[in-house]
Amino acid sequence: MFQVISRTGTPVTRLLASRGAVLVEAVRGRKSRNDPKAKSKEGRIKVPPPIDPVEMVVLKERFTEYELIMRALRLEFKEEMLRKRYEAEVGSQAEERAKQEAEEHRALMAWNDAENLRMRKVRELRIQNELEAAELKKSEEAIQAEQLLQELIRAKEREILQLQEDAKNFITLENLDQRIEEALDNPQNYNFAIDKDGRVVKRTVLE
């Protein structure tokens, strides 16, 4: 499943080489291309270890059997995983589960819609109340404005009446002589002192 072997970068030739073949691949190692061979290794011919044919036959049989079994087991496990995944996604139960989920989803959406409707009703009620309150306030303000106007008119009328009253005491050209006579006859003395309560305390004599 992990395929570690082929992931660690071993070349294909090594994997495919049969048992007993001489791999003439030269590995560079410490020395570079132009370095001469070591004196002790000049005439050396590399020979693979000797093989016992009987042993080889027996081993080959056993190994083929062993590898067969291992490969079969690995493939079995792989198939089990694939089947599990397939069942989880496209199995018979998955369809039922999907249907159930769709049902639940529909129910939840219906519940959500009901909630939204309720909120909408509450909101409409509230807006209506607000409108009514605003209307009321507007009418009250109109009434207040009217009242204020009326007050103003009344105050103005009072002023006019006051003025009319005062007009009786005005000095006109006709009364001029008469009023002068009166003023001269009745001298007024404003030379008086007042204490803190407003009562007259002292009067000086008019010269």
Added chain:
Amino acid sequence: MPMKGRFPIRRTLEYLQKGELVLKNRVKIMSVNYNTSGELSEGARKFVFFNVPQIQYKNPWVQIVMFKNMTPSPFLKFYLDDGEQVLVDVEGKDFKHITQHVKKILGKTEEVLQMEALAKMEASNPANFGPKKYCLKECICEVEGQVPCPGTTPLPQEMTGKYRIKMAAAQD
């Protein structure tokens, strides 16, 4: 300066991991429309301030979009992958109620979450050793308390194979 912002607890991992709302796989986009002033948007504002970081942490693949002062009343809208749009009115609601509501209609249930956690645990079995992509450890030498890797520190002689063979041969 570790503390940034008004409620820096919102930036702690602990707070983010405590988020309860895990949206279903079908939800792709979540958009929040709310107003920056007004009593009715208060719940939505708190929701955006406190809960949206948690939601984004738990659902990193969901796009969350915020719109301010575009509509008179606040709402949430979820766009599912089959084109369906789910509208949630949140006017005047408390932010906790909003989370519970969304959890009810579009959140994964406790059992589903537990099953997913179980499946994830099964996948990462600490008894398996192999490539880092599939397993937790590659070799027993990586585990604390075990013999360290002979690649870094040489093994004591008694544990090496060649010494043992030599001793066995010398004995016979």
